[in-house]
Amino acid sequence: MHRNLRSFAPLRMTVIAIGFIAFPAQSQTADDIIKREVGTTRAYDTLEYLTDNIGPRLSGSPNAAAAVRWATETFQKWGIAVTNENVIVPHWVRGAEEAKLVSHHNQKIVLTTLGGSVATPPKGITADLVEVHSFDELKTSNVKGKIVFYDNPMDMEMVRGNRSFEAYSKAVVFRGEGASRAAQYGAVAALIRSVGSTSLRTPHTGAMRYDPNFPKIPAAAMTAEDAMLVDRLLKKGDGVRMHLLLMPRTLPDVASANVVAEIRGSEKPEEVVLIGGHLDSWDLGTGAIDDGSGVAMVMETMRLLKEMGAQPKRTIRAVLFMNEENGLNGGRAYFASHKNEKHSAAIETDAGAAAPTGFRTTLKGEALANLEKLAQPLAAVGAAHFETTPETGADTSFLTEAGVPGFSLVPEPLHYFDYHHSPADTLDKIDPKELAQDTAAVAALAWILANQ
């Protein structure tokens, strides 16, 4: 059902005149957007196809290419203008990953290779483990020829206090830099404790980076259970010796794409409100929370606006970024191509699909106060709360660093890191009702910003 919302503008202006005089139809239309989306399974159905039929979609993989084709064709099917914009991406492929404690009856250790890691020699590495809890400890521990084990669990008090992302940031530094920091002191491999907030022997992967000044050593994440086991054994003074085999491969870079769709603005088409999520995922799960649900919110926002015949004043542009997980090449490529355009705002959604609680934003002061007034319709889905932060998203960080106002959806964070980057990031973790509420929040905010 299509209808021209503009024809109702005079009536609406009467109803919502107080405080919204400058933007007559906007708040009313935001209400309408929310009402139309909430309770539907439209975003969920889109997510279901992406995760169930295509599945994991790590950059460079055939499944990532399939996701680009599917998203493009889906926008086309919906009658929405869409293009693919080239992104060159790394092509890292997981291989065999095995570990056992040769010092303790060869018992198996469950771990997963960190994204970007080099391989061990084909016969593996056998070495003693040294446990540290900080980079400083590397200096005083004798790690030469050994496997460094960073035993840094997420701070669960923080997680329970709704500060999961802060707890993640604290713990994840060892995933990113741990290998090179350990290699600096002569270590032969680096292990972390999986960065996750619960575990059933669940490994969590994620990107690591090499410092070109030090040798590249292989890196993996043990499950929480295995990390606790090794910690207990080391505390007994036993000495722990591990055989570690990791056989990932880094293949030549691959030409991939961001999928970019837009509904052109009626009054200021050259001004762009960007809404984005990332189409790539890690390879262990099917990327339902990270970030299939963000992709579904963004795609469904476009379908809904198109179907409503909504004509925003500014252009609303959907960007499904490629390679957020292990390179950010999609975000970088987008910025390189579009930095000279005027971006009024960039909304990123990449934090799962639990019930919405509001948005983080780089806006503050009067600008934020003005928006908060306009954004009151979002209270219908619990998303009218805005919190000022310096960073609002990875793919859009290039834009926000250049001064574009940034926004990121904040779903309830409590369980996000139970699944994040693990094999358990699958569709069944998503509640269709909550995903619809998130979608409504993103669509309504995009609408408000495009008409502000």
Added chain:
Amino acid sequence: MHRNLRSFAPLRMTVIAIGFIAFPAQSQTADDIIKREVGTTRAYDTLEYLTDNIGPRLSGSPNAAAAVRWATETFQKWGIAVTNENVIVPHWVRGAEEAKLVSHHNQKIVLTTLGGSVATPPKGITADLVEVHSFDELKTSNVKGKIVFYDNPMDMEMVRGNRSFEAYSKAVVFRGEGASRAAQYGAVAALIRSVGSTSLRTPHTGAMRYDPNFPKIPAAAMTAEDAMLVDRLLKKGDGVRMHLLLMPRTLPDVASANVVAEIRGSEKPEEVVLIGGHLDSWDLGTGAIDDGSGVAMVMETMRLLKEMGAQPKRTIRAVLFMNEENGLNGGRAYFASHKNEKHSAAIETDAGAAAPTGFRTTLKGEALANLEKLAQPLAAVGAAHFETTPETGADTSFLTEAGVPGFSLVPEPLHYFDYHHSPADTLDKIDPKELAQDTAAVAALAWILANQ
């Protein structure tokens, strides 16, 4: 600290004279046993060594042999008479296990081979999936040349209603018989949904059996997430085609052992109260709940009684059975050797180590009523409740079928099948306080039965 409890008997008789005249020291000593054990980490420390230092111990494996040596030496160290009794066990070894949906972008399916399964051809099997929910459906589904998928989740209402074991029994029939039942109609492989009560893409293994009348086809358990995925795709009418590779091997049988330790009775040494758990475990986890904790309770009961200098009237015999998981050969061998002895009771503990709630027993009527009076001290750890059931344990089933009164400890069952037979069955799932309470309950009941 050792002391002779019998010297206190007259005093105790005064205090607890009503209703317990025939057994003066028994109830008081049961109190003492409970008080001494509760709050200690003694059972936990034993369990920690078994699970952390030896780890998984599937029958026939080097780790199972190490567990036999360790348990034997530990009893010896504690000054308790111990022997090994021969048990011939199967030696099944897990190999590669991989599956992908060739009909859906080759996405990976997480599964684990069922214990005892034959292998696929080395290149695997590629076939369509047919979903059924009962053996009856096999008759009307066209399963010839296909992979049968039994989609039978545990009844979660039952689980939440403290009937986990009943829910397990209902679901597990497809694990045991599913392959042969499907082979009867020409299927080329059988898959089940993992029998578990939660999942983070967690596979649960377990034993399956072949009916010699039908071809042996390979069998595996998908995780709950993968089962739900396949179910969704099939419901869409898509057709689902899988490539399945399972490379387990069945090696020649191995000579292993039950570990049998005892404290001889002072008045009726020829009458035996057996307490048992099983030393073997599945290979995916370290067998902390199944049944390392049972082993720890049994071993600690013996250490405690020995340390207290307690002299039971009847012999208390600890049996750490081998091969409960995939053959019951330990239980069978024990019965073959000892069936002519008089067993007064057989207590089995093989249901985890959550807080005790009581015991199941084959006793009923007056015999049970008499015991319930004697067992009142167990109320101190919440374990004075007895429920009559026809079966009380697998290893001791040969004894109870021959008329020996059977008992099995009943810890809170809610989370048992979250971990059971999965990689997540590890030490961290055990609460030392609850394990001590369980141990106290087993030790006190053994004491009461040995003096009744």
